[in-house]
Amino acid sequence: xxxAIEMAIENVRSGRGGPxxxxxxxxxxxxxxxxxxxxxxxxxTAHAEIVAIRQACATLGSFxxxxxxxxxxxxxxxxxxxxxxxxxxxxxxxxxSADDAADAGFDDAFIYRQLRGPAAERDIPFVSLLxxxxxxxxxxxxxxxxRVPY
Numbered sequence: 812x813x814x815a816i817e818m819a820i821e822n823v824r825s826g827r828g829g830p831x832x833x834x835x836x837x838x839x840x841x842x843x844x845x846x847x848x849x850x851x852x853x854x855x856t857a858h859a860e861i862v863a864i865r866q867a868c869a870t871l872g873s874f875x876x877x878x879x880x881x882x883x884x885x886x887x888x889x890x891x892x893x894x895x896x897x898x899x900x901x902x903x904x905x906x907x908s909a910d911d912a913a914d915a916g917f918d919d920a921f922i923y924r925q926l927r928g929p930a931a932e933r934d935i936p937f938v939s940l941l942x943x944x945x946x947x948x949x950x951x952x953x954x955x956x957x958r959v960p961y
Contacts, residue, residue: 812882812904814844819859819884822846830915833863833883835876835900842879843867859883860891864898874961876900885912888919889926897961 818832829847836842845862849855860883868874879900885907887895895903909919921934930937952958 812884812906814841815859815882815884816906818844818846827851828857829917831859831884833859833881835863835867835879835881837867837871837876837879842870856890858888858891860887861894864894868898874898880904885909885917888912888917889922 812834815832815834818834819830822828822832823830827846828849828851831847832845834841834844843863843866845859845866847859848857848862851857860881863881864876867876867879871879874897876898877900881895881900881903883891883903883905886905886909887903888909912918913920925933925935930939
């Protein structure tokens with residue numbers, strides 16, 4: 812955790828990004844570490860946890876982080892939380908809370924409110940389109956004998 816905290820502070824001081832960093836460890840060895848790169852890469856998905864998960868998965872040659880621990884300087888946002896659950900690490904350790912992040916100007920509460928509401932009533936409207944045709948994608952997946960479940 813101290814490594815992640817030091818990385819996040821350096822990220823702020825250098826002007827490369829926000830005050831967030833993540834480190835992924837397996838068997839006592841760091842396999843990935845990353846800082847928030849949203850503004851430096853113009854990528855809204857380049858949160859430290861996402862970048863670290865991508866690195867760790869590439870290192871392991873797997874889309875899952877079995878047996879890994881993720882250390883992050885702040886309680887993960889909804890996007891990172893989703894990615895973490897898909898990656899399935901053994902444990903997640905976080906420093907600051909979501910409330911601490913909100914106090915610093917990083918408030919994700921509006922995303923949680925959007926998720927609770929009906930799709931058509933969200934601030935950015937979500938409209939189902941060509942559902943029956945889109946279901947063909949799942950039928951095709953269901954027919955594939957060598958599919959890799961995830």
